[in-house]
Amino acid sequence: MRSIFLLLLTIASTIFSCAKLEPLQQVGLYRTFEKTIENTNTYTNKFKDVQLNTTFISPSGKTTEFFGFFDGDGNGGGDVTRGHIWKMRFIPNEIGVWTYKWHWSDTTKGGEAQFECTSVGAGKGILQAYKENPRWFAYNGKDPVWLKSYYESGHGSIAQPLDWITKNVYQPIIDRGYNHLQVNWLLSLCCFEQYYHDGPEPTTQDLTLYEEGKASSTMRLDVWKLMENHVEWLNNKNIGLHMFLGFDGSKNDGPEWTSLSEDEKDFYVRYVVARLAPYANIAGWGYVWEVPGDRQEEELGWAQLVKKYDVFNHLRTYEDEYPINNEYHRDAYNFAAIENHYIFSEERDLDRPFWKAPWTHHEACLAGYVPGKPVYMIEGNALWRRFWQKRTKATLDDLRQAAWACVTAGASFNWCGQAGEDELVAFGFEGLPFFKDDNPYLASTLELDILSDVMMNEITFHKMHPTDVLLSNHDNKKVWCLSEKGNQYLVFSTNGNPFDLQLESGDYNSATWLDAKTGNKIALEAISVSNNNPITFTAPDTLTDWVLIVKKE
Template identity: 65%
Template structure:
């Protein structure tokens, strides 16, 4: 070839390759981390009277294993928080991949608008923890995907209107300090956003708006506030990237907080509301979990039970879903619509509220509520404990920080998780100072409580295999049952919490327990524990449970009465 004629040919080939490069890049599958959010925006500029309801976006995802999953897309206005029922042309597909490898997907429109298809790679790099569920081997506890146990360290973050404050300020001053202290779970009021928008962090920048209701009362199909969805998802997504679970406290029902009322929606509107919410939120693995609202009976078909049935129907990822029960003695958690329990300790000591009130701060009611709230296979989360919340309950019950610490241990020794709160006021929030979040130094008195929770978390994560243990107060004797509780894996490990150094006797399975330690529940300091003095086993009747052959009963006296003590015994 003539060298002079080769140059134009090479130039033409180079130009062709440059032209084809975008097509080649488009053909390459998008990479998404395992258990992270896959998202694809789609444009549909057809005119609809109501873009939320007049057309449905459907998609089938096919996993590397060949498993097919149908999951709907949703209308999102202009894709940036703008638009409404008649304006905007952006729809979105979102999905939560749970298998490594190449996924394919096909979408279609219910009105015959041409659909399409695509693929993406699900990769290990940047993988998330997955969906929080009951631990398959011991479902008193939670586990990622039901297989990786996790001790829930949860705080009640109460800023309804904080999603309108500068995002970077909230992440730096609220979320990051919690993460730095090991918190992996938050109970929040901004998901879903229905009320109380004047409650934001007053020592932070002013919010850009207080127009934060998701929709106008009774008109959910036509008045969705897409800017509010964008704000909620930005917070949820940031926490998802850091594997922090988020439990919605106020949930879908605004009637108790002067927000939009569930009862004002038709059956079709309720189905749309849940279906739309699931399409937007369920692809976030850290949704942990769905909640209708606080304090409902659990069996109301027109409210919490019907709502839970809709969530169960539409959420193909099977996130946690519940209702919050203030009367756990009469709970409805055996129903298949609920897959975990969110409880309070209000009505434990007596069925009538005036008799219960003096007992609401007692740690024993927290322990007992967690025990009776458990339905086999469905872990318990104390969403609202009267001694665990400084905000709202402390001033009503007179609960002290000692009560808070003991209530937390009462939940843990009942095989349950819990959240707590150190904010000072019911209707005003701050980040720093005596009124703020107790992670900024000694000026906030509840910094001490934050330390108590750290001690508890360290014990559960470092000193025992919590996920193998179950509550077993029947192993205790010679004690005040309102003050001493036991968590055990008989023959392997025992944990006993003793309020203010209360002595107790513990029945042990045969074997040696060379690892013995007392832990100060206030400071975390440890003291070697003796074997305990052996005491005679009591005479048993035919109706009594017989201990294992060779079992022994031993008496333990904590090192002192000026603090609470935790005894840990481990075999081998």
């Protein structure tokens, strides 16, 4: 009888203990797992004197070593000596129960716990080169995505109310189908007068992330909190973020990368990676604008550090002003970010008049491609109204044609339709090109919607390659071809310029002319090809740009 009583007592105790267990924290696939850890020890510099190291074990048993970071009081307060909150973050890429462990670099006790990754609220994943055809991008390298990208340039807008920015800047961009932004506020180093002056005043314009040469001792946790509010909101909307000004503030009167010691550079990159890499939408890392790509003490050494610490393998690059002579073959870079300079001439004064020319965008995209590394036109001079229109006199026609010039070269691009540079506004005639019928760049918005619809719905873009070689009897500065030979062909013809196109033998049941300005379509009869002789195509007129789409269906 006593043994039965003891058995029942044991069972009851077990049931009671199980009932007290808290449910596992749940995180959506490709979303950000975060765990707060307290360490009340005294350190001279809590950013550097102790390291929080982490190990994540997936449901299938794969182990990933990563690291956490000091975060003051966890809400934007604290400094090198104040605060006792460290955080660990991670991106789970398998559904199921994950085990994670943490240990400190000193004798502080570590621990072990679990969380569950679910399909509920799943993200899309990390943008990488598409493995099947690395001209293009894909989530996790597997799921192709057409980048519809916009350059949003509000350096100081992170200090404006987040709900105002999301409602009046980000959401209108998202509502137009954009899934990628190039931004200046990652990382926050300069130019804070550039905020939306038709919105609420920013709480501060003191947003420099750290003091010159002193990253580990002056890191601004309040600024980090502001930046991460934006990153997190956009990550939850699956909006990729490329940092344009990046890690080096030297070109914009901010803290210089070269002012950091080697130890400080290592700390800075490791800290940034610990905080940002667990957001899947970092797409991707950038050093700063217009650098040569081969300097070990600057962009190359920086990229090597990012590659070393970023276990998630986000996109990373440098911006090459001169893509004909690029450095993208280096392992430190896994995609190309280019401009369209020095295409006509290596003499700047001779080259400058051609910066607005669409054909220079096409040639730059072709020149910037290194096998395996997709090209992103980071600053096409015909594509940026905000800065370059006043200097180059690029027209709305140049903008539209430059966009098609990029895609027919197998590249992605961003554009900008804001008029202001210093005193940005969201609304009206000078604001974002998604507001008001009197905004002249609303036409460009509509024309780029047409381009995006073609790329996403009319063709299978991720199977296509630039193939100008298939063209003949044409002006190569005005007519360009993208194709999957034998299956689908796209030819862009500036102002309806004529051309001959060589199609593989077979029957093409779908042939269409599309007006690049209006989206109107004119169907052609089916085309049957039994030899290798080029076929002459004449556009419906020469009053607009025409896109020929020929497919087997």
